[in-house]
Amino acid sequence: MAASDQPAISAQHLVRRFGAFTAVNDVSFQVEKGEIFGFLGPNGSGKTTVIKMLTGLLPLSGGDAAVQGIDVRKDSEGVRENIGYMSQNFSLYTDLTVTENLTFYGRIYGLSPERLKKRLDEIVQLNGLGPYLNHLAAELSGGWKQRLALGCAMLHEPKLIFLDEPTAGIDPVARRQLWDLLFELSAHGITFFVTTHYMDEAERCSHVAYIYFGKVIADGTPDALRELPEVRPVGTYRVEITAPHVTHVLRIARTIPGIRSATIFGQSVHVLIDDTLDLDQLRAQLLEHDHVVAEIRPLAPSLEDVFVELTSKHLAAQEASRA
Amino acid sequence: MRDLFRGFSAVFYKEALHVRRDFSTLFFSLIIPILQMFLLGFAIDTNIRQINTVVFNADGRRESRELLDRLKNSDTFHLVRYVNNDRDLNDAIISGSCRVGIKIPVDYSDHLLHKTGAQVLVLIDGSDSSVAGQAINVTTAIGLDESLRRVLANSSAAFAVDMRPKILFNPDSRSPNFFLPGLLAVLLLNVTTFLTAFSIVREKERGTLEQLFVTPVRPMGLLLGKLLPYLFIGFWELLMLLFAMRFIFQVPIHGSVLLLAFLSLPYLFVSLSLGILISSKATSQANAMQLAFITILPSIFFSGYIFPRETMPKFFYILSYFVPAAYYINITRGIILRGAGWVHLWSDALVLFLMGTVLLIIAARRFQNKVIMA
Numbered sequence: 001m002a003a004s005d006q007p008a009i010s011a012q013h014l015v016r017r018f019g020a021f022t023a024v025n026d027v028s029f030q031v032e033k034g035e036i037f038g039f040l041g042p043n044g045s046g047k048t049t050v051i052k053m054l055t056g057l058l059p060l061s062g063g064d065a066a067v068q069g070i071d072v073r074k075d076s077e078g079v080r081e082n083i084g085y086m087s088q089n090f091s092l093y094t095d096l097t098v099t100e101n102l103t104f105y106g107r108i109y110g111l112s113p114e115r116l117k118k119r120l121d122e123i124v125q126l127n128g129l130g131p132y133l134n135h136l137a138a139e140l141s142g143g144w145k146q147r148l149a150l151g152c153a154m155l156h157e158p159k160l161i162f163l164d165e166p167t168a169g170i171d172p173v174a175r176r177q178l179w180d181l182l183f184e185l186s187a188h189g190i191t192f193f194v195t196t197h198y199m200d201e202a203e204r205c206s207h208v209a210y211i212y213f214g215k216v217i218a219d220g221t222p223d224a225l226r227e228l229p230e231v232r233p234v235g236t237y238r239v240e241i242t243a244p245h246v247t248h249v250l251r252i253a254r255t256i257p258g259i260r261s262a263t264i265f266g267q268s269v270h271v272l273i274d275d276t277l278d279l280d281q282l283r284a285q286l287l288e289h290d291h292v293v294a295e296i297r298p299l300a301p302s303l304e305d306v307f308v309e310l311t312s313k314h315l316a317a318q319e320a321s322r323a
Numbered sequence: 324m325r326d327l328f329r330g331f332s333a334v335f336y337k338e339a340l341h342v343r344r345d346f347s348t349l350f351f352s353l354i355i356p357i358l359q360m361f362l363l364g365f366a367i368d369t370n371i372r373q374i375n376t377v378v379f380n381a382d383g384r385r386e387s388r389e390l391l392d393r394l395k396n397s398d399t400f401h402l403v404r405y406v407n408n409d410r411d412l413n414d415a416i417i418s419g420s421c422r423v424g425i426k427i428p429v430d431y432s433d434h435l436l437h438k439t440g441a442q443v444l445v446l447i448d449g450s451d452s453s454v455a456g457q458a459i460n461v462t463t464a465i466g467l468d469e470s471l472r473r474v475l476a477n478s479s480a481a482f483a484v485d486m487r488p489k490i491l492f493n494p495d496s497r498s499p500n501f502f503l504p505g506l507l508a509v510l511l512l513n514v515t516t517f518l519t520a521f522s523i524v525r526e527k528e529r530g531t532l533e534q535l536f537v538t539p540v541r542p543m544g545l546l547l548g549k550l551l552p553y554l555f556i557g558f559w560e561l562l563m564l565l566f567a568m569r570f571i572f573q574v575p576i577h578g579s580v581l582l583l584a585f586l587s588l589p590y591l592f593v594s595l596s597l598g599i600l601i602s603s604k605a606t607s608q609a610n611a612m613q614l615a616f617i618t619i620l621p622s623i624f625f626s627g628y629i630f631p632r633e634t635m636p637k638f639f640y641i642l643s644y645f646v647p648a649a650y651y652i653n654i655t656r657g658i659i660l661r662g663a664g665w666v667h668l669w670s671d672a673l674v675l676f677l678m679g680t681v682l683l684i685i686a687a688r689r690f691q692n693k694v695i696m697a
Binding site: 077 | 530539
């Protein structure tokens with residue numbers, strides 16, 4: 001049904017209204033097969049609503065969407081057969097064992113007994129759930145619950161899996177392990193649609209989009225986003241200055257001509273500098289002021305920088321259009 | 324067609340596991356109706372007997388004592404107090420300690436002797452209409468009988484008209500025989516509606532319902548998968564209640580037990596569907612409980628379980644046609660008391676089956692349109 005060159009998800013001008021409130025406002029993006037697509041945005045910005053529209057849980061108020069080549073408006077059931085979905089709170093039956101939870105979802109998708117058995121073995125192998133098969137889901141820790149939920153979502157071998165905040169409330173080790181698992185599966189051609197709050201997770205995605213109050217304001221690979229002119233104006237570059245007294249450095253940096261902006265990040269200061277001022281000149285300038293000896297190195301903007309920059313530009317534009 | 328019920332066997336499997344895991348809760352929810360049957364079955368007697376009665380016998384001669392003996396032997400009156408003046412007679416009734424007061428005047432025997440028509444005053448507390456009705460009937464009958472006996476004493480003529488009432492099906496007018504088949508319907512409704520009323524709202528609270536909606540499971544598959552395990556449980560409950568009714572309360576079953584069991588299925592289906600519909604509307608388990616209680620009261624009052632449907636005002640009589648328990652009580656009383664068969668009861672069963680189907684379709688439509696998610 002789905003031709004191989006079709007994108008995994010194609011969303012065009014999606015709109016979803018709840019009464020007078022527009023939760024999703026003209027959202028378009030495309031996810032290619034095999035990508036790990038990170039969908040970011042603050043709480044209440046419409047992330048979960050978009051997922052619900054793409055999975056057929058919420059009807060579209062406007063726009064079109066095709067998931068795995070299937071029109072969401074026309075055949076939401078067809079879509080549901082071809083995707084996996086793991087919701088925010090790992091919707092498991094806590095009074096059922098690990099095996100029983102898996103078996104239930106396998107049967108829901110109509111797996112034959114032989115195929116179910118084969119898939120159970122594969123998933124247990126992949127997720128390492130082996131020692132817990134006869135434990136009730138209620139007895140599992142957060143990380144294991146999440147693995148079980150992921151297992152339930154992929155029993156029927158979907159080529160596209162939606163993960164709605166899969167790492168919320170999970171310890172760092174389990175978080176790292178989940179991402180390792182996602183990369184492994186992605187290498188086998190499975191596409192992931194992941195929402196998250198963690199910027200380090202966003203950095204790991206092959207494609208990210210940032211939604212801000214119903215509007216997508218950034219869409220591309222992390223590297224492409226870093227090079228956006230809004231983020232890195234032509235004729236500028238970023239450096240990181242590490243020194244013992246960062247507040248002191250910040251105060252000085254702001255007085256040096258050629259430095260456009262400076263912000264503290266932990267033990268260092270990130271500054272945006274004109275091309276005309278090179279690293280040696282900067283180091284010299286700092287020494288001149290109060291004999292600051294600093295370690296200076298060039299820096300690519302983080303995705304957090306990108307989103308902060310784009311959000312403030314977006315707000316400014318909105319303000320301007322209103323005025 | 325198979326597609327319409329997609330996911331049914333998976334949901335059935337899962338629900339059966341839930342039931343097995345939480346067996347103790349289930350066990351108690353099945354035991355409670357049995358206890359209720361014991362409590363209500365022993366406590367409620369719809370026949371009015373042994374009404375507390377106060378007597379002021381101003382005459383005191385043989386004829387007056389004979390009259391009192393007749394009242395006593397009727398089994399309707401229990402002569403608990405004897406007083407010597409009108410005021411005490413009144414007070415006994417006003418205080419509520421006695422329902423009926425009998426005053427035999429000083430000249431009772433004299434009037435009998437001279438055939439000038441003796442009078443006896445019967446005071447009846449009207450605050451309970453059924454007690455008052457019974458007291459009027461019995462005292463009037465005794466008076467009439469006593470008069471006839473005296474009029475006919477000297478002639479050999481027979482009674483001109485002799486009415487011989489014969490009560491069919493429950494000749495001794497035993498209360499349990501009449502009462503328990505109705506109670507059966509109410510208890511079954513109670514337990515089954517609650518069983519399913521929690522089933523969907525629980526998943527809503529846990530968030531698993533949303534997960535289910537992203538799978539290809541169809542609404543009817545989901546609902547029937549949830550309903551069927553509880554149909555078995557409801558059926559088991561029915562058998563336990565029938566057993567208690569037959570062997571502990573000694574209510575004879577005149578018709579076919581097999582037919583009764585079979586015709587109970589549509590009723591269980593209706594009440595389980597009702598629970599499912601409640602569950603799809605409810606926002607929380609507490610909310611589901613409230614809604615379930617609301618549906619139970621009409622089943623008690625408009626089903627004919629306590630008050631006969633025929634004597635209700637027109638509006639409520641029509642309303643009673645929408646109460647599933649009304650049809651089922653006709654089935655239980657029909658088979659248990661009147662020995663009715665398939666030909667008499669198939670229409671009631673059909674109506675129940677249709678009601679259940681309609682309720683389930685309404686619930687399924689709510690899922691189809693994802694009203695639940697909003």
